[in-house]
Amino acid sequence: MPTYPERPISGQRIVITGATNGIGKEMARALARRGAALTLVARNETKARDTVTELAAEPGVVTAPEYVVADLAELSSIRSAAAEITARYPVIDTLLNNAGIHSFSAGVTADGYEVMAGTNHLGPFLLTHLLLDRVIASGTARIVVTASEAHRSAARLDLDTFADPVPHGAIGSEPIYGRSKLLNILFTEELARRLDGTGVTVNCFCPGIVASGLVRGSRLLTGTARAASRTPLVRTPRQGAEMGIRLVLDESLGTTSGEFFTSTPGLRFLPAVSARRDGALRQRLFDRSAELVGAH
Numbered sequence: 001m002p003t004y005p006e007r008p009i010s011g012q013r014i015v016i017t018g019a020t021n022g023i024g025k026e027m028a029r030a031l032a033r034r035g036a037a038l039t040l041v042a043r044n045e046t047k048a049r050d051t052v053t054e055l056a057a058e059p060g061v062v063t064a065p066e067y068v069v070a071d072l073a074e075l076s077s078i079r080s081a082a083a084e085i086t087a088r089y090p091v092i093d094t095l096l097n098n099a100g101i102h103s104f105s106a107g108v109t110a111d112g113y114e115v116m117a118g119t120n121h122l123g124p125f126l127l128t129h130l131l132l133d134r135v136i137a138s139g140t141a142r143i144v145v146t147a148s149e150a151h152r153s154a155a156r157l158d159l160d161t162f163a164d165p166v167p168h169g170a171i172g173s174e175p176i177y178g179r180s181k182l183l184n185i186l187f188t189e190e191l192a193r194r195l196d197g198t199g200v201t202v203n204c205f206c207p208g209i210v211a212s213g214l215v216r217g218s219r220l221l222t223g224t225a226r227a228a229s230r231t232p233l234v235r236t237p238r239q240g241a242e243m244g245i246r247l248v249l250d251e252s253l254g255t256t257s258g259e260f261f262t263s264t265p266g267l268r269f270l271p272a273v274s275a276r277r278d279g280a281l282r283q284r285l286f287d288r289s290a291e292l293v294g295a296h
């Protein structure tokens with residue numbers, strides 16, 4: 001049971017990425033049950049349809065969820081989806097940038113960027129940029145980003161090269177994934193600063209270690225996560241979703257912005273990594289990301 005005062009969200013438009021699986025699906029379920037009008041941004045239309053059917057059957061649903069197809073690893077696909085979303089909805093009350101991947105082998109997006117930087121950061125950056133007018137139109141909107149404590153193991157952040165393809169194997173994937181999650185946090189902090197005074201808050205969170213589809217690229221890790229999910233070490237997707245749901249619902253967080261919330265007790269006492277203390281770096285990252293996705 002939540003231990004915070006919940007604000008009503010019935011009828012509010014919530015756009016969420018990555019709701020066809022794992023943590024995102026559980027956040028979507030909880031919000032649909034409270035009567036929110038959901039729009040799922042999904043890359044797989046069959047999964048999107050199945051998820052809409054599943055969520056529409058939840059108790060408390062007022063409006064059946066809708067979906068828009070977009071591959072966050074393809075900028076043109078994001079542009080089309082954003083055009084569809086802005087045509088459909090004059091106002092977006094909450095944007096949940098949750099979709100993400102951990103790729104255990106090297107890869108690139110359709111636009112030639114390193115696949116985790118592209119999918120986890122540049123894609124959501126462009127989507128947010130294109131939907132921002134509708135979000136600001138809400139007057140009191142929230143943007144929530146699913147980041148990770150894995151940002152602490154990030155590879156060095158060089159603004160000239162962070163999106164360049166890089167060869168790596170399974171072990172070498174960790175710092176690249178971690179860097180993409182650091183980008184989520186720096187984006188959250190900088191966007192919050194830029195949106196100060198608009199009524200829009202931006203926060204991010206780590207869901208903890210969750211047995212989801214994230215490690216599906218590794219049979220070893222999938223088996224380990226499945227076994228560990230029977231222990232208190234690893235959470236179910238529903239447990240992993242709790243902090244994200246709170247960031248949408250908690251009435252007392254109405255003016256909190258630019259924060260990283262961790263779900264793992266004790267970790268909030270760890271000092272912030274040095275990149276998070278560098279305001280100039282955050283600003284330059286934001287401008288560089290805008291340049292890479294062609295956002296003006």
Ligand SMILES: NC(=O)c1ccc[n+]([C@@H]2O[C@H](COP(=O)([O-])OP(=O)(O)OC[C@H]3O[C@@H](n4cnc5c(N)ncnc54)[C@H](OP(=O)(O)O)[C@@H]3O)[C@@H](O)[C@H]2O)c1
Pocket residue numbers: 017018019020021022023024041042043044047070071072073098099100101119146147148149206207208209210211212213214215
């Ligand atoms: N699991 C963990 O332990 C953990 C820990 C910290 C942070 N996180 C973060 O939590 C978020 C959700 O991950 P999860 O654990 O729930 O993983 P998941 O079960 O694999 O779900 C990921 C979701 O993102 C979608 N997605 C992936 N690539 C996409 C793309 N190119 N375009 C559009 N959608 C795409 C997936 O779509 P499909 O259904 O089509 O695959 C799926 O809906 C991620 O940002 C992840 O980094 C997870």
